[in-house]
């Protein structure tokens with residue numbers, strides 16, 4: 001079997017066209033969606049992700065601004081910036097790019113963002129609402145993955161979804177999201193025994209661990225759907241996913257590539273969440 005490749009980049013393009021039209025409609029009602037991204041420090045990958053976000057906003061007609069703060073910024077200083085953005089009625093979405101430098105407690109910062117402007121969906125208020133299956137801002141990568149699966153007409157209900165990784169921004173919420181879609185969900189992580197035994201039971205395997213090519217052909221059931229969330233920069237400057245694409249594509253029925261898979265969907269869901277925030281705040 002050779003897998004069909006799910007290009008998130010293509011699906012993202014279609015959704016972005018629709019979002020662009022939605023922005024025009026909102027503008028007619030005098031609503032001007034606006035996103036502010038805060039980045040602390042000089043992490044090169046973070047800087048390029050922020051650029052992608054700015055560019056995507058610009059193309060969709062969404063106002064965006066970036067607050068760049070030095071590596072040595074204190075938690076108190078960052079909190080002051082977030083508080084100002086919470087108060088600013090022209091800002092509908094606030095995003096603090098992660099990771100943050102060690103002196104800043106990520107959880108404190110996330111909790112300081114007004115839940116109605118939390119377009120990343122990381123605030124405990126939004127996480128709790130996702131967990132109780134209520135309307136919420138859903139984290140962008142998990143939302144993008146669900147969208148890719150739905151747009152590819154892959155059934156979810158009753159299927160066994162195995163998530164490898166338990167981060168707050170991808171692993172945990174993506175499992176919850178698929179549970180809300182009536183999948184049977186198993187989480188695997190660094191302490192999981194017999195990992196391959198479990199991943200081989202997956203109908204849909206979602207890998208978000210940040211280890212290049214960690215999942216090989218032996219870890220995947222024939223005909224499984226494989227979603228690769230990894231963005232690992234190798235020493236030669238190339239980019240690799242968490243899945244060994246070349247070998248796994250011979251076993252899977254569907255597979256997402258890296259690049260052009262999940263990444264572009266993450267950015268697209270950020271635009272979608274920003275429009276949602278603008279509509280809700282302005283209504």
Ligand SMILES: Nc1nc2c(c(=O)[nH]1)N[C@@H](CN(C=O)c1ccc(C(=O)N[C@@H](CCC(=O)O)C(=O)O)cc1)CN2
Pocket residue numbers: 048049052095096097098099120140141169231239258259260261262263264266267
């Ligand atoms: N506040 C947040 N911080 C982080 C998030 C997040 O959702 N919110 N997610 C990741 C990084 N991320 C977005 O911020 C992100 C990662 C990768 C991509 C992407 O489009 N990747 C491309 C390849 C990139 C390249 O060629 O260099 C792809 O996969 O095609 C977008 C967004 C951590 N931090």
